[in-house]
Amino acid sequence: MKKDRITTINKTAETIETDLLVYFAVEAKGKMPECDTAVHSQVKKAFELKDFSGKAAEQILFYPPARSKIAAARVLVLGTGPVNKEKDKGAALDMLREVGGEVAKVCASVKARDVVVCLPPPKHLSPALTDPEISAGALAEGIILGDYRFEKYKESTRKKTDYPGLDEIKFVCKDNLKIVHQGVEKAKNAAFAACTARDMANxxxxxxxxxxxxxxxxxxxxxxxxxxxxxxxxxxxxxxxxxxxxxxxxxxxxxxxxxxxxxxxxxxxxxxxxxxxxxxxxxxxxxxxxxxxxxxxxxxxxxxxxxxxxxxxxxxxxxxxxxxxxxxxxxxxxxxxxxxxxxxxxxxxxxxxxxxxxxxxxxxxxxxxxxxxxxxxxxxxxxxxxxxxxxxxxxxxxxxxxxxxxxxxxxxxxxxxxxxxxxxxxxxxxxxxxxxxxxxxxxxxxxxxxxxxxxxxxxxxxxxxxxxxxxxxxxxxxxxxxxxxxxxxxxxxxxxxxxxxxxxxxxxxxxxx
The missing domain is CATH 3.40.630.10 (Zn peptidases)
Structure with missing residues (x-):
């Protein structure tokens, strides 16, 4: 993946054509998970059927009908677990990296080449993550690091159908675009550096x-x-x-x-x-x-x-x-x-x-x-x-x-x-x-x-x-x-x-x- 193919935009997510559109849902102790209004009906239905409660890594994956307002080929609602009460910033950030890693896993399972990620509002994250720059950065790091693969020396076993990883990531935010952009840029610098270190070791x-x-x-x-x-x-x-x-x-x-x-x-x-x-x-x-x-x-x-x-x-x-x-x-x-x-x-x-x-x-x-x-x-x-x-x-x-x-x-x-x-x-x-x-x-x-x-x-x-x-x-x-x-x-x-x-x-x- 090229660094310039990871961008931050302020645009209505439903209008973007993409292989996978990602929203997040927060577990709410027996109540319906908190989520974006764009996926409210799907989350409500799944919750009522006791199929989804917003637990960490829990998923709803659906395919919008042809006449839907959603332009994406697929939509993922990913559970984050409850609002993280962890006061330690490091632990809260790592929870977000794990969420990002789960996004990368789903991208691999459906062979998505591009993904649009709707960043969750700070109130859905943790009291320790009041700064949207670092929270967006942690999520971005998780996706980039989770998308890593080393297949340089696979020749005879490589197939045309093998998933090569993501080509493009777009982060959508409604507020603080400049600050979130800074966080994503720093995340790219750190995550790509770590991926290069992995390449050397491999x-x-x-x-x-x-x-x-x-x-x-x-x-x-x-x-x-x-x-x-x-x-x-x-x-x-x-x-x-x-x-x-x-x-x-x-x-x-x-x-x-x-x-x-x-x-x-x-x-x-x-x-x-x-x-x-x-x-x-x-x-x-x-x-x-x-x-x-x-x-x-x-x-x-x-x-x-x-x-x-x-x-x-x-x-x-x-x-x-x-x-x-x-x-x-x-x-x-x-x-x-x-x-x-x-x-x-x-x-x-x-x-x-x-x-x-x-x-x-x-x-x-x-x-x-x-x-x-x-x-x-x-x-x-x-x-x-x-x-x-x-x-x-x-x-x-x-x-x-x-x-x-x-x-x-x-x-x-x-x-x-x-x-x-x-x-x-x-x-x-x-x-x-x-x-x-x-x-x-x-x-x-x-x-x-x-x-x-x-x-x-x-x-x-x-x-x-x-x-x-x-x-x-x-x-x-x-x-x-x-x-x-x-x-x-x-x-x-x-x-x-x-x-x-x-x-x-x-x-x-x-x-x-």
Missing amino acids: EPGNHWTSADFAAYAKQLAADTGLGYRCLEKKEMEQMGMGGILAVNQGSYVPARMVVLEYLPENRTETILLVGKGLTFDSGGISIKPSAGMEEMKYDMCGGAAVMCAMQAVALEKPDVGVVAIVPATDNMSGSRALHPGDIISHYNGVTSEVVNTDAEGRLILADALAWGIEHFKPACVLDAATLTGAVIIGLGHHYTGLVSNNNALAKAVEAAGSLAGEPVWRLPLNKNYEKQIESDVADIKNTGGKPAGTITAAAYLSKFVGKTPWAHLDIAGTAWEFTKKAYIPKGPSGTATRTFINLVRNWKPGKIK
Whole structure:
């Protein structure tokens, strides 16, 4: 779907020719659901027959007769459930995204190529959603994210009758057209960024390498005016980036450090985003079990999140500077591969005993964090990485693990994640965990054993951020197999992309100290 095919209009919905016209009905505790007058008679009849009460995801789908005043081929009345009394804005917004995802599902079931959506009035939503901009945006995000599909490599199994997704979405509103339009535009920026991150993750390891990260960043910079830089192997050798170079030793594809910069002249601060770009993780010599190893193409989801967040940054042009760094390589067991027991030296001079070559993500992030902080001197730094299986044991597939050295930054990330429907859960970090990664032969070692594995991985990264406010997002449990939602497909979710976008949108200079 093209972004310019998603529009906001102030027009009588019944007069618009479309494959599917969507209205919403709100459950009303034993009474007839509240709905638009255009579908009142249909809803009343269905309610009287006890076929419809407006419960969440409940549907009435009907086909207007030829002489009807309604020009649409089909009409959907979708239940939203009761007015959401939830005072938490994030929870209320996610309910709307779910509604949008259900709209996308119906579009797929009837193979609608275009849809017209009548936005519900704020009183039908939630006391927490008084702003029509954000409520319209959440609904739009849900439809766009719910319409996602990845079928690039389907050839012999593709049929002419397969549904390719929506071509056009029109949002109809009777009031606040300008404000609603702004919300839909922001929704497009965030949702398409997340969909691009999903595309990257869905690419197989032989079609998405460090070179592809670099090519994507270079093209995005050319299209939007962002700054672009790519550190190649020789330059990283000269700089002493021993972590990423060590992980790359067993690979035939050179490692790259890919950088995108949005640095407006009037900026007062800069936010640094770092994403793990491990394009395929075999575990190296500490090889992973073969069962499920195909999912290790997803080990670059953190890198995808920070790269794609820059799409929205480039379009929205915030006052704060934003820099994204992706250390990109794969982790293979070639003849020159890193051995368990090897000692490496990172960019900042910290030496590390590599106990397990499958704990490689922290090795490549360490160099990127140390170099990025020294080079850009950011107000804060955030990293996203599919770093540990331990976070899945602790939090399942429902929360992203958060570790931070700064309370204000942690709260800002929590708020941004809540608004995005990407909740985070903060874990502790102190000297007791740091003791677990002490080495007898080097400054640190790259694993602290099974206990508190997510936290000790973060403790490793903390050695490379100094006093800079820092937040680490372990997305291993949410980057794919995320909590089932109508707008999240099976496979990669694009998580953290919209969290970062929300963080930048709501940034206030001086808030993090």
